[in-house]
Amino acid sequence: MLGYIIRRVLWIIPVLFVVSLITFSLMHAAPGGPWDREKKLSASTIAHLNEKYGLSDPIHIQYLSWVGNMVRGDLGPSYKYIDRSVNDIVADGIGTTAHLGIMAFLLSVILGIPLGVIAALRHNKIPDYLATFVSVIGIATPSFVAAILLLVFFSVTLRWFPTHGWDGWAEPDTMVLPTIALSLFPIAQIARFTRASMLEVTRKDYVRTAQSKGLRERSIVVVHMIRNALIPVVTILGPLLAFLITGSFIIETIFSVPGIGRYYVTSIGQRDYGVIMAMTMLYAAAIAVLNLVVDVLYAYIDPRIRYS
Amino acid sequence: MWFKKSMGALVALGLVLAACTSPSSSTEPSGSTQPSASQAPPAEQVLRVDIGNEPPSLDPTQATDSASIQVLRSTTFPLAYFDEELSVTPGIADDWDVSADGTEITFHLGDYKYSNGEDIVADDFVYSWQRLSDPREAAGYSYVMADVVGFNEISAIDTATATDAEIDAALQTLGVSAPDPKTFVVKLTHAASYFVYIATLWVTVPQKAGMTWGEADGYVSSGPMVMTEWNHNSNIVLEPNTNWNGDEVKIARIEFSMIDDPAASLAAYEADELDIGGVPTQEIPRIQDDPELSAQVLEGAVLSIYYFGFDMKDPNGPFAKSKLLRRAFSEAIDKETMIATTFSGIGLVANSLVPPGMPGYQADEFIPYNVAQAQADFAAGLVEAGLTEADLNLQVGYNSGSNHEDKVDFLVEQWRTAFGVEVEAVGLEWGAYLTRLNEDPFDIFRLGWGADYPHPNNFLTDLISCASGNNNMAYCNPDVDALLLQAAVKKDLGEQVALYNQAQELMMADAPLIPLRFGQRFTLIKPWVQNLVPTSQDSSTGELFYYKVTIASH
Numbered sequence: 001m002l003g004y005i006i007r008r009v010l011w012i013i014p015v016l017f018v019v020s021l022i023t024f025s026l027m028h029a030a031p032g033g034p035w036d037r038e039k040k041l042s043a044s045t046i047a048h049l050n051e052k053y054g055l056s057d058p059i060h061i062q063y064l065s066w067v068g069n070m071v072r073g074d075l076g077p078s079y080k081y082i083d084r085s086v087n088d089i090v091a092d093g094i095g096t097t098a099h100l101g102i103m104a105f106l107l108s109v110i111l112g113i114p115l116g117v118i119a120a121l122r123h124n125k126i127p128d129y130l131a132t133f134v135s136v137i138g139i140a141t142p143s144f145v146a147a148i149l150l151l152v153f154f155s156v157t158l159r160w161f162p163t164h165g166w167d168g169w170a171e172p173d174t175m176v177l178p179t180i181a182l183s184l185f186p187i188a189q190i191a192r193f194t195r196a197s198m199l200e201v202t203r204k205d206y207v208r209t210a211q212s213k214g215l216r217e218r219s220i221v222v223v224h225m226i227r228n229a230l231i232p233v234v235t236i237l238g239p240l241l242a243f244l245i246t247g248s249f250i251i252e253t254i255f256s257v258p259g260i261g262r263y264y265v266t267s268i269g270q271r272d273y274g275v276i277m278a279m280t281m282l283y284a285a286a287i288a289v290l291n292l293v294v295d296v297l298y299a300y301i302d303p304r305i306r307y308s
Numbered sequence: 309m310w311f312k313k314s315m316g317a318l319v320a321l322g323l324v325l326a327a328c329t330s331p332s333s334s335t336e337p338s339g340s341t342q343p344s345a346s347q348a349p350p351a352e353q354v355l356r357v358d359i360g361n362e363p364p365s366l367d368p369t370q371a372t373d374s375a376s377i378q379v380l381r382s383t384t385f386p387l388a389y390f391d392e393e394l395s396v397t398p399g400i401a402d403d404w405d406v407s408a409d410g411t412e413i414t415f416h417l418g419d420y421k422y423s424n425g426e427d428i429v430a431d432d433f434v435y436s437w438q439r440l441s442d443p444r445e446a447a448g449y450s451y452v453m454a455d456v457v458g459f460n461e462i463s464a465i466d467t468a469t470a471t472d473a474e475i476d477a478a479l480q481t482l483g484v485s486a487p488d489p490k491t492f493v494v495k496l497t498h499a500a501s502y503f504v505y506i507a508t509l510w511v512t513v514p515q516k517a518g519m520t521w522g523e524a525d526g527y528v529s530s531g532p533m534v535m536t537e538w539n540h541n542s543n544i545v546l547e548p549n550t551n552w553n554g555d556e557v558k559i560a561r562i563e564f565s566m567i568d569d570p571a572a573s574l575a576a577y578e579a580d581e582l583d584i585g586g587v588p589t590q591e592i593p594r595i596q597d598d599p600e601l602s603a604q605v606l607e608g609a610v611l612s613i614y615y616f617g618f619d620m621k622d623p624n625g626p627f628a629k630s631k632l633l634r635r636a637f638s639e640a641i642d643k644e645t646m647i648a649t650t651f652s653g654i655g656l657v658a659n660s661l662v663p664p665g666m667p668g669y670q671a672d673e674f675i676p677y678n679v680a681q682a683q684a685d686f687a688a689g690l691v692e693a694g695l696t697e698a699d700l701n702l703q704v705g706y707n708s709g710s711n712h713e714d715k716v717d718f719l720v721e722q723w724r725t726a727f728g729v730e731v732e733a734v735g736l737e738w739g740a741y742l743t744r745l746n747e748d749p750f751d752i753f754r755l756g757w758g759a760d761y762p763h764p765n766n767f768l769t770d771l772i773s774c775a776s777g778n779n780n781m782a783y784c785n786p787d788v789d790a791l792l793l794q795a796a797v798k799k800d801l802g803e804q805v806a807l808y809n810q811a812q813e814l815m816m817a818d819a820p821l822i823p824l825r826f827g828q829r830f831t832l833i834k835p836w837v838q839n840l841v842p843t844s845q846d847s848s849t850g851e852l853f854y855y856k857v858t859i860a861s862h
Binding site: 031037040051084089092148164166254 | 364370372443446450451463464467468539542566571572573575581737738739740742744755756757777778
């Protein structure tokens with residue numbers, strides 16, 4: 001097991017390397033650069049800027065120096081936020097983003113799994129239709145629509161929660177709407193996945209055996225069905241958690257959450273190369289690590305899986 | 309149960325992360341920065357404004373964007389400033405003399421201090437202006453120094469090969485000096501009447517070596533307000549600068565939010581969490597129909613223009629070859645209907661470049677809307693260019709995703725109706741679009757321009773003179789350039805305006821661009837905000853004089 005984990009961890013390195021190489025090339029291949037403005041900078045200013053940030057070097061030199069710096073923990077300067085380093089920007093926002101992501105993840109799991117279980121146990125009955133209706137809406141509604149609707153209804157009309165800002169546990173009411181908005185899609189996703197998985201388990205021999213042995217309904221559901229039905233659900237939880245803790249552009253933008261999620265999109269528009277690289281690597285690393293965690297968890301939750 | 313265990317682990321992880329993030333939030337004074345939803349708006353003297361995003365830099369030398377400028381206008385003070393009508397008034401300089409030949413300006417400084425109590429002296433301007441010109445800083449607005457003696461030589465330095473000592477030595481040749489602590493002298497390469505406007509810009513404010521700009525801690529202000537909090541990506545708080553020696557500061561606190569999303573920003577205004585609110589174009593009709601909100605709307609001119617340029621860079625292009633074709637494509641546009649339908653009626657028809665509210669505005673129509681004339685000019689233009697309709701294959705370019713689609717569609721439709729010509733609309737992402745304009749512009753392309761300072765030089769010389777980097781049309785008429793230079797030398801504003809008008813008339817006769825719309829603000833102001841001073845120079849309503857605002861009880 002330990003050997004397996006070590007091998008998988010070592011595999012993450014080439015994966016990240018390839019991701020960084022592709023991102024770096026695409027980013028520099030895209031037309032435009034960090035110094036494009038509607039009010040143009042003078043040619044000499046652009047030359048000075050390129051010199052200052054090392055952008056006049058050949059592209060492979062730039063890549064190597066980026067790798068070298070990153071390995072030493074230096075993510076470089078931001079071209080857009082002139083007085084701040086990328087390290088600074090990431091360090092400033094990642095706590096908030098991860099906090100929001102974990103809250104949304106917990107909410108999704110706590111609501112999504114029971115919703116799916118109930119739907120499956122009352123298959124083709126009213127609760128199933130209700131739960132399916134809710135999750136279809138959750139899947140089909142773009143998050144910016146849901147976020148704005150929440151904002152207009154709960155903040156403007158009812159005035160229960162502030163429209164913007166984030167103060168963590170110091171002011172928990174600032175966390176409510178972003179958390180709900182961020183978890184709507186995952187709740188629906190988890191519910192649908194759980195329902196499908198539960199329905200499949202219902203037809204399994206061991207469930208029929210348990211029923212024919214006359215076990216209590218509750219213990220069949222909890223011990224034999226849910227436990228087995230959740231194995232495939234765990235598979236999607238890894239990437240989901242990676243997605244949630246690295247931040248959502250839309251939710252952070254609409255609710256003005258000071259996280260790093262906004263930079264995924266804004267840094268690309270601004271050709272802020274250092275920030276683009278940092279965000280991509282962060283997301284790639286989160287996906288890689290959490291997929292590994294899921295695979296390791298399998299060994300514990302599914303007796304049929306053993307790593308050597 | 310594995311499930312319970314892993315849930316327990318997740319909860320624990322959540323708590324750890326919560327613990328990690330709490331120190332940063334607990335350093336903020338609780339309750340003061342985040343308006344609670346249920347509480348009524350505070351009656352204390354607090355002004356709450358959205359700046360839209362994290363300011364990229366509050367270093368006055370480096371700031372180029374509206375969010376940063378919106379903050380800097382309260383935390384810095386330049387040599388000269390504006391009154392409510394945008395006439396130039398004394399700033400840190402009590403007055404100034406211009407030498408007989410117009411090439412030397414001597415500023416006489418008043419008694420001002422930084423927020424840390426240090427005196428503001430002439431050397432601080434020498435340092436600041438040298439820093440703005442320093443090629444190692446590569447400041448976006450360094451070009452405003454272009455008329456200062458020595459600047460062009462300094463900016464030509466190749467920073468890849470020059471040593472720091474060489475650059476430092478070169479900076480000493482910049483035409484700025486401080487003969488005594490109260491006197492600051494600028495030497496210009498030629499007489500430039502507009503130069504005093506350069507001394508009103510946020511980039512030319514005083515600073516001392518060693519000042520830092522990245523955090524609230526240690527941020528030194530030269531203006532009426534001082535920064536007391538800067539929670540990145542969240543909010544900025546300003547409070548009065550107790551060492552300020554200018555007009556009385558009325559507001560006790562300014563809270564800048566950073567709400568990226570315009571719809572969310574409007575929601576914050578409607579929820580009474582902001583005192584001044586911007587309105588996304590799509591929301592304008594709703595606001596106009598709302599009896600309560602429509603009473604809070606403030607409209608007024610903004611010194612900006614929305615235009616489409618013709619590509620004259622490629623000498624074989626149809627618009628480079630034929631002035632009549634350019635006129636035809638201009639005459640075919642019904643600007644009034646365009647503004648009514650695609651700008652929700654907000655904005656004024658533009659028939660030339662210099663906007664109303666700026667000296668030099670001309671009400672003349674120049675190229676009136678006239679489809680019959682357009683068709684005649686189109687036919688004659690094709691002959692002039694030696695082309696047939698089939699040769700045209702025109703494209704109109706714009707930056708996508710910024711609400712320009714319907715404007716471009718409107719133009720395409722008008723050209724189709726007038727000439728039976730299909731102009732292809734091409735939207736590109738912003739960076740790609742600007743690159744394309746630099747390298748190989750579309751036949752017709754969308755752009756905008758906003759004033760840095762309220763003087764026609766900023767709209768004419770910077771947009772249509774042959775050498776200007778912002779002249780994307782590559783339009784070049786030496787007669788226009790000559791008039792612009794003559795205008796710059798004149799001391800009297802009336803004489804300047806007469807010459808700028810002549811230049812603009814010549815330019816409009818050549819029709820290198822289609823002016824479409826002058827900017828107009830559509831801002832919501834809460835009824836309790838009093839003494840707000842909006843000027844047409846503001847990119848954010850009232851930003852030049854936030855410190856004078858008072859809040860009525862409500």
